[in-house]
Amino acid sequence: xxxxxxxxxxxxxxxxxxxxxxxxxxxxxxxxxxxxxxxxxxxxxxxxxxxxxxxxxxxxxxxxxxxxxxxxxxxxxxxxxxxxxxxxxxxxxxxxxxxxxxxxxxxxxxxxxxxxxxxxxxxxxxxxxxxxxxxxxxxxxxxxxxxxxxxxxxxxxxxxxxxxxxxxxxxxxxxxxxxxxxxxxxxxxxxxxxxxxxxxxxxxxxxxxxxxxxxxxxxxxxxxxxxxxxxxxxxxxxxxxxxxxxxxxxxxxxxxxxxxxxxxxxxxxxxxxxxxxxxxxxxxxxxxxxxxxxxxxxxxxxxx
Amino acid sequence: xxxxxxxxxxxxxxxxxxxxxxxxxxxxxxxxxxxxxxxxxxxxxxxxxxxxxxxxxxxxxxxxxxxxxxxxxxxxxxxxxxxxxxxxxxxxxxxxxxxxxxxxxxxxxxxxxxxxxxxxxxxxxxxxxxxxxxxxxxxxxxxxxxxxxxxxxxxxxxxxxxxxxxxxxxxxxxxxxxxxxxxxxxxxxxxxxxxxxxxxxxxxxxxxxxxxxxxxxxxxxxxxxxxxxxxxxxxxxxxxxxxxxxxxxxxxxxxxxxxxxxxxxxxxxxxxxxxxxxxxxxxxxxxxxxxxxxxxxxxxxxxx
Numbered sequence: 266x267x268x269x270x271x272x273x274x275x276x277x278x279x280x281x282x283x284x285x286x287x288x289x290x291x292x293x294x295x296x297x298x299x300x301x302x303x304x305x306x307x308x309x310x311x312x313x314x315x316x317x318x319x320x321x322x323x324x325x326x327x328x329x330x331x332x333x334x335x336x337x338x339x340x341x342x343x344x345x346x347x348x349x350x351x352x353x354x355x356x357x358x359x360x361x362x363x364x365x366x367x368x369x370x371x372x373x374x375x376x377x378x379x380x381x382x383x384x385x386x387x388x389x390x391x392x393x394x395x396x397x398x399x400x401x402x403x404x405x406x407x408x409x410x411x412x413x414x415x416x417x418x419x420x421x422x423x424x425x426x427x428x429x430x431x432x433x434x435x436x437x438x439x440x441x442x443x444x445x446x447x448x449x450x451x452x453x454x455x456x457x458x459x460x461x462x463x464x465x466x467x468x469x470x471x472x473x474x475x476x477x478x479x480x481x482x483x484x485x486x487x488x489x490x491x492x493x494x495x496x497x498x499x500x501x502x503x504x505x506x507x508x509x510x511x512x513x514x515x516x517x518x519x520x521x522x523x524x525x526x527x528x529x530x531x532x533x534x535x536x537x538x539x540x541x542x543x544x545x546x547x548x549x550x551x552x553x554x555x556x557x558x559x560x561x562x563x564x565x566x567x568x569x
Numbered sequence: 570x571x572x573x574x575x576x577x578x579x580x581x582x583x584x585x586x587x588x589x590x591x592x593x594x595x596x597x598x599x600x601x602x603x604x605x606x607x608x609x610x611x612x613x614x615x616x617x618x619x620x621x622x623x624x625x626x627x628x629x630x631x632x633x634x635x636x637x638x639x640x641x642x643x644x645x646x647x648x649x650x651x652x653x654x655x656x657x658x659x660x661x662x663x664x665x666x667x668x669x670x671x672x673x674x675x676x677x678x679x680x681x682x683x684x685x686x687x688x689x690x691x692x693x694x695x696x697x698x699x700x701x702x703x704x705x706x707x708x709x710x711x712x713x714x715x716x717x718x719x720x721x722x723x724x725x726x727x728x729x730x731x732x733x734x735x736x737x738x739x740x741x742x743x744x745x746x747x748x749x750x751x752x753x754x755x756x757x758x759x760x761x762x763x764x765x766x767x768x769x770x771x772x773x774x775x776x777x778x779x780x781x782x783x784x785x786x787x788x789x790x791x792x793x794x795x796x797x798x799x800x801x802x803x804x805x806x807x808x809x810x811x812x813x814x815x816x817x818x819x820x821x822x823x824x825x826x827x828x829x830x831x832x833x834x835x836x837x838x839x840x841x842x843x844x845x846x847x848x849x850x851x852x853x854x855x856x857x858x859x860x861x862x863x864x865x866x867x868x869x870x871x872x873x
Contacts, residue, residue, distance in 0.1 A: 285757050286737055292746055302747075327748055351752045433590055442596055443606075444631055448655045453589050 284345050288322045294528035297518060301325055301384065301414070304512035305332050308412045309380050316340065316406055318369045318383040318398045323349035323362070325382050330358045337362045338378065340369045370401045377408045383415075388459050388520065389532030390420035390475070390508035391487060391554050399479045413479050417511040420475040421521070422550070424468040424493045424542065425505035427460055427533060434458075434535045454537040457563065459530040462505055462522040468542065469494035474506070474552055487554040495546040500539045504550075506532035534563065588649050592626040598832035601822060605629055605688065608718045608816035609636050613684050620644065620710055622673045622687040622702045627653035627666070629686050634662045641666045642682065644673045674705045681712045687719075692763050692824065693836030694724035694779070694812035695791060695858050703783045717783050721815040724779040725825070726854070728772040728797045728846065729809035731764055731837060738762075738839045758841040761867065763834040766809055766826040772846065773798035778810070778856055791858040799850040804843045808854075810836035838867065 291297060305325065309315060311333035317326045320339035326349075329337050339362050341349060346366050353359045365372050381402050387393035395418060403411070437450035472494065475487045493504065507529075509519035520529035553564045595601060609629065613619060615637035621630045624643035630653075633641050643666050645653060650670050657663040669676055685706050691697035699722060707715070741754035776798065779791045797808065811833075813823035824833035857868050 285753060285760070289737065289740055289753075289757075292750070293740065293743070295745065298747065322750075322753070324747065348753055348756060352748065352750065355752055356748045433593065436593055436597065439597070441599065443602065443628065444656065444660045446596075446656065448659050449589060449593075449626070449652055452652060453593075456589070 284343065285348070288345055288348075291528040292322065292324060297384075297528060298324070300512055300516055300518040301382075302328050304414045304516045305329055305382065307516070308332075308414055308513050309334050311335075313379040314338075314376055315380045315382060316369075316374060316378040316402065318381065318402060319385040319393070320349060320364070321345055321384070323352050323358075323364075325384060326362050327353070327356060327358050329380070329382060330361050334361065334380075336376075338365060338374050339363070340365045340367065340372060342366070342368045369398050369406070374406050378402075378406055378411060379408055380412045381407055381414065386415070386418065386508060386510055386518075386529070387532070388508075388530050389457055389506035390418050390510075391477075392457060392532065396477055396479070396482055396487060396554075400482055403480075412513075415510040415512045415518075416479055418475075418477050418479065419473060419509050420487075421471045421507050421509070422474045422493060423471040423505045424495050424501050424548070425462065425466050425503055425533065426468050426499040427462070427466055427502040427505075427535075434537070435539075451537070454535050456535075457506075458503075458533040458535060460505075460533045461524060462531045462533075464522055467505060467522060468499050468501060469496040471507075474550075475554070488552060490549070490551045493548040493550055495542045495548075496544055498543045499541075501536065501542045502539050503533045503535035506534065588647065589652070592649055592652075595832040596626065596628060601688075601832060602628070604816055604820055604822040605686075605718070606632050608820045609633055609686065611820070612636075612716045612718055612817050613638050615639075617683040618642075618680055619684045619686060620673075620678060620682040620706065622685065622706060623689040623697070624653060624668070625649055625688070627656055627662075627668075629688060630666050631657070631660060631662050633684070633686060634665050638665065638684075640680075642669060642678050643667070644669045644671065644676060646670070646672045673702050673710070678710050682706075682710055682715060683712055684716045684718065685711055690719070690722065690812060690814055690822075690833070691836070692812075692834050693761055693810035694722050694814075695781075696761060696836065700781055700783070700786055700791065704786055707784075716817070719814040719816045719822075720783055722779075722781050722783065723777060723813050724791075725775045725811050725813070726778045726797065726856075727775040727809045728799050728805050728852070729766065729770050729807055729837065730772050730803040731766070731770055731806040731809075731839075738841070739843075755841070758839050760839075761810075762837045762839060764809075764837045765828060766811075766835045766837075768826055771809060771826060772803050772805060773800040778854075779858070792856060794853070794855045797852040797854055799846045799852075800848055802847045803845075805840065805846045806843050807837045807839035810838065 305328045309329050309332035312335045315329040315334045315337045317339045320326050320341045326337045326339040350364050353362045385393040385395040434454045437446045472491050475489055507520045511517050520527050609632045613633050613636035616639045618640045619633045619638045620642045622644050624630050624645045630641045630643040654668050657666045689697040689699040738758045741750045776795050811824045815821050824831050
């Protein structure tokens, strides 16, 4: 018989494997990693105190150390923080990084920071709370005039024909289901979905839906209104959402379709029923995105 | 401008969309649904009191009502229970179903049940706790001699060449990563992964790893030992796991590769490093699966 190296043992604790897989995909997103490294190298000065909100596996905190930070407070609300702690030790950063488990809005720091880093950019820009975390940090955790990475986040929307992706909503009405699932259909159609879009899925010109300067934004609803354009005939399944973000002067990151190798997907706000549309159609929308910690509410009214 | 039906509003609360998507995939698994309906129709008698542990969206409780149950206690620890409550109302079962939020081992019932239904079958048989839930229910929640759906669960293992699927482990050692992630690699290689396997991925004859009669099983570790066979040359990435289960006399359900339309995937216990193997190779294993509520520990020693 063959001899195997070691005697493997396996353990299943909650959804730990899924958590690790998610962070691995972000670490392998070279566009994301390169952009953040450039922004950190250009922003963090030797001796700076840095706070990293939503540090995940700790990679941006490690970059901050290499850029010269004397101290990094790395805050993370999920179980991955235990992995990050060990990675900091293994990579020789544990003398400069202090990990804080929890949500930044519920924590204080022993000293105000010179730089805020927060990669809490959701597929649809604000759905991981970046505006709320940054506003709170500016008030409580940062020195006046502290540097922010990112500095600015923009949310884009476009009318979208998603083909199969609308199935997650429509399949609740499928005749093969044994009971009446219209409530689940209703529920599903009110939720932001993650989808992977290509330009073929986009029915019209993207519209800038929100443009938030994180240096000046306040903890109020992100509101706006405008029109969604339809530039070709098709079936509108919902509103596609994506972001672009200025990390620091000259350095941007985005998840504009098509994504190629990005760890971000795109957001989809599905319509309850697909709507046949034609080139020239327009829909008026109002948006209101309110942050209150972990929960986010979106409303976009599509009206005549 | 076009008029859209209603004024859509969207909400993102935690991972609710993922939760719904998961339950939708199970409802669309016709083999699973048909098997459970047959077992419920053959087992539940008019007037029976039924307990459904891990009721999810409630579908098996609804079937129990249609089979004649006078009362169903539907227990669910996840947020989907709120969807199930509304579905019970919409489908006219709310007069017979009482939903109980939480984990069955922490709950009591006002009356002992005639039938236990529990579709807590994991991709690797016991990783959703079915043995522990059933053992506890037999002691506290059921009448003596109560019927069980399922009655019996078997776990199969086979040596597996998973090709890309081992990437979730190996990619933690990829040279493109900016730091030393060997701890994460170690962690990932100790975890049960969900994969989709075909017969091409199987290197040798499946072995029966555990055969648990739920009528007689006790809340002790599921233990056993045996040999993993290798029947062709290849690269062994880990141990594939799947189950088959006797729901009631004459009705079975399984996730044996290849899966076609199943809502179950397969389990993979990955090796830290792939091992070149040849037809005729054998590995000895010992298995110990201990249940203590939500956490499960596996150990399989592969030795000379």
